[in-house]
Amino acid sequence: MTPRLQVQDLQLALGGRPVLRGVDLQLDSGWTAIVGPNGAGKSTLLRALAGLLPAQSGQVLLDGRPLARWTAGERARRLAWLAQLGDTTGELSVRETVELGRIAHLGLGGTPGPRDAQAVAQAMALTECQDWALRRLQELSGGERQRVLLARALATEAPLLLLDEPTTHLDAPHQVALARLFRQLAARPGHAVVTVLHELSIALQADHLVVMAQGQVVAQGPCADAGVQRALEAVFGQAIRIRPGPCGRPQVALNLDEPSHAD
Numbered sequence: 001m002t003p004r005l006q007v008q009d010l011q012l013a014l015g016g017r018p019v020l021r022g023v024d025l026q027l028d029s030g031w032t033a034i035v036g037p038n039g040a041g042k043s044t045l046l047r048a049l050a051g052l053l054p055a056q057s058g059q060v061l062l063d064g065r066p067l068a069r070w071t072a073g074e075r076a077r078r079l080a081w082l083a084q085l086g087d088t089t090g091e092l093s094v095r096e097t098v099e100l101g102r103i104a105h106l107g108l109g110g111t112p113g114p115r116d117a118q119a120v121a122q123a124m125a126l127t128e129c130q131d132w133a134l135r136r137l138q139e140l141s142g143g144e145r146q147r148v149l150l151a152r153a154l155a156t157e158a159p160l161l162l163l164d165e166p167t168t169h170l171d172a173p174h175q176v177a178l179a180r181l182f183r184q185l186a187a188r189p190g191h192a193v194v195t196v197l198h199e200l201s202i203a204l205q206a207d208h209l210v211v212m213a214q215g216q217v218v219a220q221g222p223c224a225d226a227g228v229q230r231a232l233e234a235v236f237g238q239a240i241r242i243r244p245g246p247c248g249r250p251q252v253a254l255n256l257d258e259p260s261h262a263d
């Protein structure tokens, strides 16, 4: 069954400041990219979707049941979360880090079997980090580390992937490879991928966009939707223009000559 996330009038404050202001959202199959300016509330929304932040009011439902009523184990088998800045797990090797993704299935101290080894090997192959299996995470570059942490999320085999800026630190070919991977993963029956992304050219490859500004969702829908594109141009100001691209997918054009609202 494809995971179904519903956000109903979600209000959330951090440090006494309102950060999410009445977010309503429905996410099901496919690849959804959440975009918006710095501080718009994207990571906060993703953490709330993962059940990591309690709401002041409103709720997040996973498969029709409030997230707050899922046990941690149930949640971990249904959804995997990749943090924005990536936690570095000390002295662990790359393989040991990816193996942590199997804890939801094994429990702490459980003995991995062939099924677990297969999931780990497959996740490492998908992110091309199998050649570093024995190196320690802290010895890797930012982009290499990001790929290992993504592999850990993939190793969970959770049908719902919530990934906060998974392309950060990656070079252009690996960003494109990941976009292709997200599309493939989200196209599998019963799976969905939600990514927070800053790289708009990558975000526009998703099936759906959610555009956020100032703690609110200002538009959501297919990338080709005219309302979604207008919202993108509105929240990013004159700095970008969306134009038709090949295969019916829109493309982003940077507008260096017009002052942006950051100027």
Ligand SMILES: Nc1ncnc2c1ncn2[C@@H]1O[C@H](COP(=O)(O)OP(=O)(O)OP(=O)(O)O)[C@@H](O)[C@H]1O
Binding pocket: 014, 015, 016, 017, 019, 036, 037, 038, 039, 040, 041, 042, 043, 044, 045
């Ligand atoms: N722990 C916290 N305490 C107080 N305010 C916070 C806290 N964490 C985040 N915020 C504020 O909440 C707002 C939304 O932050 P969030 O990280 O969700 O934004 P974002 O859209 O993901 O931004 P970015 O694109 O810069 O990663 C910001 O104004 C931020 O300063």
